[in-house]
Amino acid sequence: MELEAAKMIGAGLATIALAGVGVGIGNIFGSYVSGSLRNPAAAPKVFGNVLLGFALTEAVALFALVIAFLILFG
């Protein structure tokens, strides 16, 4: 039973990674918005990079999810 509880706590702790990912995704889109307000003409060109950055950052969150799953079911 203690192992079970420890697993739950561990999986919960693994979601702390989301704090960093939240900062990261907010930073990406925040920078994109402020950049595209300064220079609207360049905005469409960098949108592909924004999406790439978003997907790469989101992946970090999902690595944490994989760790949580490994702890819970591994």
Next chain:
Amino acid sequence: MSADHSPLAQFEIKRLVPMEIGNLDVSFTNASLFMVIAIAAVTLFLTLSMRGRSMVPTRMQSMAELSYEFIANMIKDNVGSEGRKYFPFIFTLFMFVLFCNLLGMIPYTFTVTSQIIVTFALAAVVFVGVTLIGILKHGFKFLTFFVPSGVPFVLLIILVPIEVISYFVRPISLSVRLFANMLAGHTLLKVFGGFVVGLGIYLGWLPLGFIVVLTGLEFLVAFLQAYVFAILSCLYLNDALHLHH
């Protein structure tokens, strides 16, 4: 919660046609079935839509041309003219991953890309292929890829192992990224589906609205992850061809 209603039950592999060669299990599973369907769908889409070959493209033909140009431009921008040779490979990779992701969005289908072994096989092919291309093109000079230029010698002792590790982690991060995105998305939809049933007819509308939004997001993710997979393969290819230092 019984076993077949668990959010993870949708990723279970079932043997459709059991087969064995020696001790090796080579059964035709639901994963194999959906890979065959994905390949058939891509082939049908590209051949049927391009059959007219009209100067003014029909809707289907312009979709096929758009996907062709999309990848062609991606390779031109990220790899340069040397990358044109590798267009068929990147295009196949992109279309396969995209169609597997999109097929998985249809209810009651199986998402092939939510299996780590499938994405790892794809990523391993990219990794091994790209490394071989780099070695064949540059020979021993390829090893300079791991040595950052303009760095004091003392720092190199730390930096070279980091570069080597980050190089060999590539197939893992490439495969886990796609796999985890698909796994998380489909699990999330299933969990919210459970909320709808659990909350009943009065409160169940709220999670139902979330599911609609999430389904839209998942279609975006399905495309985005195929794009990311293709563009990262392009970037790795670029590293191998030009050694970027």
